[in-house]
Amino acid sequence: MPETLNISDAEWEVMRVVWASGESTSQEITRVLNGKRGWSQSTVKTLIGRLTSKNYLHARKESRHFIYTTHLDEPESLKLELEGLLGRICSRKIPNLLAYLVEKTPMIAQDRAMLEEVLQNKQVVAEVPCDCYPGQCTCHLHASGTILSDQSHEEITHEN
Numbered sequence: 001m002p003e004t005l006n007i008s009d010a011e012w013e014v015m016r017v018v019w020a021s022g023e024s025t026s027q028e029i030t031r032v033l034n035g036k037r038g039w040s041q042s043t044v045k046t047l048i049g050r051l052t053s054k055n056y057l058h059a060r061k062e063s064r065h066f067i068y069t070t071h072l073d074e075p076e077s078l079k080l081e082l083e084g085l086l087g088r089i090c091s092r093k094i095p096n097l098l099a100y101l102v103e104k105t106p107m108i109a110q111d112r113a114m115l116e117e118v119l120q121n122k123q124v125v126a127e128v129p130c131d132c133y134p135g136q137c138t139c140h141l142h143a144s145g146t147i148l149s150d151q152s153h154e155e156i157t158h159e160n
């Protein structure tokens with residue numbers, strides 16, 4: 001598995017067909033995505049071409065058709081996408097996001113029991129460090145460096 005993925009929403013639709021089937025021809029992928037999204041064979045072939053050039057899909061020729069497969073694992077790929085998404089917000093805000101996900105996710109009793117066990121065993125830390133770049137997160141408003149620059153800003157204001 002690569003460390004990061006670069007798969008668009010449209011390309012993800014193609015990947016899902018290949019993941020579900022194990023291997024597909026462009027005709028089989030088009031049949032599914034024409035039904036779901038109304039996409040033509042040429043649209044699907046463009047997406048397949050992008051995924052092949054990114055090395056996410058591999059083509060092999062069998063009689064008159066290309067068969068497409070992938071070495072990417074679906075759950076692992078989804079985790080990479082999720083980590084990319086979580087990298088967009090401060091680590092300190094992720095627990096609230098998880099609570100939101102838990103609230104809105106339909107689940108059966110076993111699912112809830114699994115999550116309860118995860119929470120029971122979860123190691124906690126005294127404080128979650130803010131890993132954001134200064135200026136992209138409100139945590140840094142309270143960081144010592146920013147307070148100093150706020151003071152120097154005040155001094156300049158007083159001088160004026």
Ligand SMILES: [Zn+2]
Pocket residue numbers: 090091092130131132137138139140
């Ligand atoms: Zn932060």
